Amino acid sequence: MAKFDRARFDVLVIGGGPAGLAAASRAGQHGATVGIVDDNPKLGGQIWRATCEQEHPQTARWSEQLRRANVTVFAGTRVLHQIEPGVLLAEQMQSAHELRYDKLVLATGARERFLPFPGWTLPNVFGAGGLQAMVKCGLPVIGKRVLVAGSGPLLLAVAAYLRNCGARILMICEQTSARALAQFGLSLWREPAKLAQAFRLKKDLAGIPFATRSWPVEAHGSEALESVAISRGGKGEAIACDYLACGFHLIPNTELAALLGCTIENGYVSVSDLQETSVPGVFCAGEPTGIGGVELALIEGQIAGLVAAGQIADARQLSRQRRKALCFARGLEQTFKLNPELQKLAKAETIVCRCEDVTYSRLRPYHSWTAAKLQTRCGMGACQGRVCGPATQFLFKWNPDSVRPPIFPARVESLALRATAATNS
Amino acid sequence: MPERVTVTVNGARVDVACGSTVAVAMILAGQPCRASVNGESRGPLCAMGICFECCVAINGVPHRRSCQVFCENGMEVRTDG
Amino acid sequence: MSDDGYEVAIVGAGIVGAACADEFARRGLRVILIDREAVGSGATAAGMGHIVVMDDSDAQFALTHYSQRLWQSLRPELPEDVEYDQCGTIWVAADEEEMAEVRRKADYYSERNLVTDVLDEAQLKTLEPNLRPALAGGLLVPDDGVLYPPCAARVLAERAQQHGAKLQLGCAVERMEQGCVQMSDGHEIRAEFLVNAAGAVAPALTPGLEVKKRKGHLVITDRYPKFLRHQLVELGYLKNAHAVTADSVAFNVQPRRTGQILIGSSRQYGAEDKEVDHDILSRMLQRSQEYMPALGSMSAMRTWTGFRAATPDKLPLIGPWPGDKSLFLATGHEGLGITTSLGTARILVDQITGAQPEIPIEPYLPSRNAKEQVHA
Ligand SMILES: Cc1cc2nc3c(=O)[nH]c(=O)nc-3n(C[C@H](O)[C@H](O)[C@H](O)COP(=O)(O)OP(=O)(O)OC[C@H]3O[C@@H](n4cnc5c(N)ncnc54)[C@H](O)[C@@H]3O)c2cc1C
Numbered sequence: 094m095a096k097f098d099r100a101r102f103d104v105l106v107i108g109g110g111p112a113g114l115a116a117a118s119r120a121g122q123h124g125a126t127v128g129i130v131d132d133n134p135k136l137g138g139q140i141w142r143a144t145c146e147q148e149h150p151q152t153a154r155w156s157e158q159l160r161r162a163n164v165t166v167f168a169g170t171r172v173l174h175q176i177e178p179g180v181l182l183a184e185q186m187q188s189a190h191e192l193r194y195d196k197l198v199l200a201t202g203a204r205e206r207f208l209p210f211p212g213w214t215l216p217n218v219f220g221a222g223g224l225q226a227m228v229k230c231g232l233p234v235i236g237k238r239v240l241v242a243g244s245g246p247l248l249l250a251v252a253a254y255l256r257n258c259g260a261r262i263l264m265i266c267e268q269t270s271a272r273a274l275a276q277f278g279l280s281l282w283r284e285p286a287k288l289a290q291a292f293r294l295k296k297d298l299a300g301i302p303f304a305t306r307s308w309p310v311e312a313h314g315s316e317a318l319e320s321v322a323i324s325r326g327g328k329g330e331a332i333a334c335d336y337l338a339c340g341f342h343l344i345p346n347t348e349l350a351a352l353l354g355c356t357i358e359n360g361y362v363s364v365s366d367l368q369e370t371s372v373p374g375v376f377c378a379g380e381p382t383g384i385g386g387v388e389l390a391l392i393e394g395q396i397a398g399l400v401a402a403g404q405i406a407d408a409r410q411l412s413r414q415r416r417k418a419l420c421f422a423r424g425l426e427q428t429f430k431l432n433p434e435l436q437k438l439a440k441a442e443t444i445v446c447r448c449e450d451v452t453y454s455r456l457r458p459y460h461s462w463t464a465a466k467l468q469t470r471c472g473m474g475a476c477q478g479r480v481c482g483p484a485t486q487f488l489f490k491w492n493p494d495s496v497r498p499p500i501f502p503a504r505v506e507s508l509a510l511r512a513t514a515a516t517n518s
Numbered sequence: 519m520p521e522r523v524t525v526t527v528n529g530a531r532v533d534v535a536c537g538s539t540v541a542v543a544m545i546l547a548g549q550p551c552r553a554s555v556n557g558e559s560r561g562p563l564c565a566m567g568i569c570f571e572c573c574v575a576i577n578g579v580p581h582r583r584s585c586q587v588f589c590e591n592g593m594e595v596r597t598d599g
Numbered sequence: 600m601s602d603d604g605y606e607v608a609i610v611g612a613g614i615v616g617a618a619c620a621d622e623f624a625r626r627g628l629r630v631i632l633i634d635r636e637a638v639g640s641g642a643t644a645a646g647m648g649h650i651v652v653m654d655d656s657d658a659q660f661a662l663t664h665y666s667q668r669l670w671q672s673l674r675p676e677l678p679e680d681v682e683y684d685q686c687g688t689i690w691v692a693a694d695e696e697e698m699a700e701v702r703r704k705a706d707y708y709s710e711r712n713l714v715t716d717v718l719d720e721a722q723l724k725t726l727e728p729n730l731r732p733a734l735a736g737g738l739l740v741p742d743d744g745v746l747y748p749p750c751a752a753r754v755l756a757e758r759a760q761q762h763g764a765k766l767q768l769g770c771a772v773e774r775m776e777q778g779c780v781q782m783s784d785g786h787e788i789r790a791e792f793l794v795n796a797a798g799a800v801a802p803a804l805t806p807g808l809e810v811k812k813r814k815g816h817l818v819i820t821d822r823y824p825k826f827l828r829h830q831l832v833e834l835g836y837l838k839n840a841h842a843v844t845a846d847s848v849a850f851n852v853q854p855r856r857t858g859q860i861l862i863g864s865s866r867q868y869g870a871e872d873k874e875v876d877h878d879i880l881s882r883m884l885q886r887s888q889e890y891m892p893a894l895g896s897m898s899a900m901r902t903w904t905g906f907r908a909a910t911p912d913k914l915p916l917i918g919p920w921p922g923d924k925s926l927f928l929a930t931g932h933e934g935l936g937i938t939t940s941l942g943t944a945r946i947l948v949d950q951i952t953g954a955q956p957e958i959p960i961e962p963y964l965p966s967r968n969a970k971e972q973v974h975a
């Protein structure tokens with residue numbers, strides 16, 4: 094029988110990436126009882142993910158602040174549901190928790206967007222951030238031939254990281270145009286920190302071919318990946334490789350916000366200057382409010398933590414920084430907008446829903462996500478549409494349907510907890 | 519703490535760096551994680567707990583996301599589905 | 600015949616409306632089937648898809664038994680995605696009192712030529728090893744089955760289309776009376792006969808109709824092939840389902856073709872919103888674990904709710920609506936509409952075409968309640 098715990102917090106933070114760490118430590122510094130929850134077994138989120146050897150130095154720094162502020166950490170813990178206003182249900186490997194809060198900060202981050210193309214289901218085709226995470230979690234890539242493809246600044250960070258770990262980066266294929274990138278580059282002059290980062294990467298990336306208006310057309314291999322056919326500025330090319338690291342920019346994780354009833358506009362959680370969502374007492378920070386990178390995530394997280402702990406004046410001092418970082422975020426979105434040509438990558442027999450093996454041709458006849466889902470099982474699998482939802486939104490312009498609990502698959506006993514606890518007491 | 523840990527994947531021993539996830543052990547073992555509904559081999563995609571392509575049975579419990587679980591000595595991993 | 604050339608306009612493309620459209624079209628009538636959303640997107644998308652014979656009343660038995668045979672004869676024509684599986688039902692008896700009910704049920708069914716098998720504790724254990732120990736026994740009804748309702752509805756709608764029926768989706772109907780269906784965009788469709796098959800929201804189109812929403816919750820797990828073989832329903836369900844007022848939960852689990860397990864069930868009156876009610880959900884799952892402890896560690900992938908269309912006497916409304924000679928009803932199927940859709944379609948079309956129905960239709964006529972009031 095699973096263990097069952099109850100806990101109560103003045104401020105509860107969901108997500109242990111930069112935004113969540115900043116929110117929890119700021120709230121904690123001001124005397125609030127704070128808890129922080131993350132699905133990953135270690136804190137740090139995506140960018141500050143720990144490696145086998147060590148915690149990321151930034152995570153270590155913020156974790157130290159969490160310790161000083163007596164913040165309770167729930168790692169390897171996923172939030173499943175809000176079972177009544179102010180009470181979240183969360184699950185660990187062997188236990189379940191009812192977490193009560195006065196104020197809630199959602200810092201649930203983003204995931205990669207995956208687009209279907211023939212062969213994308215082959216083993217050793219990873220997300221770009223996906224392969225990076227695998228390497229941080231112990232996968233050796235010394236001497237491995239890696240093709241990095243898709244879209245977004247993440248591709249550069251991943252290529253640089255993998256190269257430093259000994260991989261041979263064959264090429265970076267970016268779907269957006271050189272022109273869009275140049276415009277974005279110009280605007281970076283207004284962002285010294287970003288620029289420094291870009292330059293640093295430039296050195297790390299020296300000698301790696303960088304192709305714009307380029308993308309994978311088909312991944313080949315019998316049991317696992319062997320080669321990738323790409324379209325490079327309109328021309329075909331075949332590249333033999335061990336791994337394909339492919340992601341098309343980022344999609345915010347808004348499931349929990351949606352479940353709580355927060356207003357979501359154009360895919361992002363709507364927030365005020367003080368990170369307040371439309372639901373009183375619920376704040377949101379980091380990628381769910383707009384894909385803006387780590388600086389913005391940190392600022393938003395601090396604001397959310399401070400306001401949640403009642404320190405509004407302190408929070409307001411960060412407004413200017415926030416506005417500046419927001420400009421960068423808008424630029425990102427424009428620059429890495431998907432080329433409509435990518436809609437043609439999926440062929441009739443290409444699998445779109447990986448959980449249920451639903452092909453493009455089976456989805457084509459339907460007019461809505463709901464109808465397609467009911468008839469083909471697309472989106473009914475374990476990922477709950479996290480992969481095929483954004484893909485079909487791009488391919489067919491379908492709008493995903495409402496979010497239902499549990500927002501992650503959960504053990505039956507965790508969902509039964511309420512009644513079990515009532516029976517036992 | 520030991521530098522390496524050993525798990526079994528479908529009965530075969532696999533040696534990984536301490537702190538590696540089970541998903542990594544699957545790749546080092548040269549094994550896909552699961553068979554899809556129509557029998558295709560699948561391995562990890564997102565490595566962040568979102569896609570569920572890396573699900574395996576760990577110590578007899580099926581449908582565990584191998585990218586979210588660290589290897590421990592003696593862990594028994596089997597291909598899912 | 601009307602200007603539009605339709606003899607029949609059916610509102611609601613759930614499994615009931617789709618079955619009616621199929622039946623009308625195959626008997627040569629010109630039909631239009633209208634839905635505000637997609638085929639099978641209402642209660643039909645939420646239902647368990649248990650094709651089950653029930654005996655709360657003689658009339659319920661007659662319609663469910665008749666319908667189940669119709670499903671069996673349709674079976675060879677059903678494509679893979681309907682997932683028809685004749686897995687059988689086991690009514691699980693927890694104690695001697697419920698075993699007495701098993702024997703009563705067995706007698707009732709066998710008097711009506713339906714094969715059943717009374718199981719003792721050991722036989723039950725053999726058939727379903729994952730049930731908890733120390734249950735009294737059960738009743739196996741081997742002819743019962745399960746299917747996937749939205750695809751079944753689609754197949755029926757497609758069959759109707761192959762026989763000339765027109766399908767109009769994405770059109771909300773505002774009013775239907777006196778041979779005219781009015782859409783919310785102002786468009787009108789005329790037909791000699793109108794069929795209200797709008798499920799639990801049928802009263803919005805036919806005021807005065809005694810149909811109430813009865814909310815249910817379901818949970819589906821990941822794939823666990825061979826864990827469960829039959830649809831299992833606790834006999835305590837009878838006691839529970841009969842309680843018309845209180846919220847109730849019952850152990851009711853179903854093996855899907857996919858290897859997934861569908862866990863039910865709950866019944867609530869007066870709940871109008873679609874939200875998952877966590878207290879009911881957790882009670883329902885707790886109940887399922889009491890019968891099948893191993894369910895507890897399984898991965899639940901999704902939960903949802905749906906509304907059954909409940910009538911005061913728990914029988915559907917099939918036939919003419921008094922007061923409007925163009926209007927017919929096909930609703931009020933409560934928790935059995937997937938099963939009884941085919942029987943409903945047959946006897947409704949029989950009534951309209953003047954054919955001889957194969958079972959007595961009086962218990963389902965919408966006028967029955969009015970009659971009772973006169974007699975009372
Ligand atoms: C795969 C990936 C790799 C990236 N790599 C880089 C990089 O190398 N360099 C770079 O500059 N930027 C990178 N980024 C972008 C970077 O993550 C963001 O710019 C920024 O750091 C986001 O911070 P955050 O706190 O908003 O979100 P994140 O860092 O994404 O943190 C969100 C956290 O919330 C947790 N979470 C979500 N939902 C739940 C729930 N229901 N229950 C419990 N926990 C939950 C997640 O597990 C996650 O740890 C990457 C993004 C992704 C998606």
Ligand SMILES: Cc1cc2nc3c(=O)[nH]c(=O)nc-3n(C[C@H](O)[C@H](O)[C@H](O)COP(=O)(O)OP(=O)(O)OC[C@H]3O[C@@H](n4cnc5c(N)ncnc54)[C@H](O)[C@@H]3O)c2cc1C
Pocket residue numbers: 610611612613614615616617633634635636637638639640641642643644645646647648649650651770771772773796797798799800804814815816817864904905906907908929930931932933934935936937938939
């Ligand atoms: C939790 C649960 C479990 C169940 N399990 C079973 C089971 O195991 N076996 C079984 O036999 N039955 C079961 N049922 C019952 C079964 O699902 C229903 O009886 C059946 O689906 C009813 O079908 P219907 O076509 O009458 O209604 P619906 O499927 O609700 O169809 C009505 C249609 O009308 C449309 N509509 C409504 N108003 C308008 C309008 N104004 N304009 C246009 N269109 C409109 C809707 O969009 C909808 O598509 C269950 C029900 C629930 C809720």
Ligand code: FES
Pocket residue numbers: 541561562563564565566567568569570571572573583584585586
């Ligand atoms: S690789 Fe996507 S969930 Fe593990």
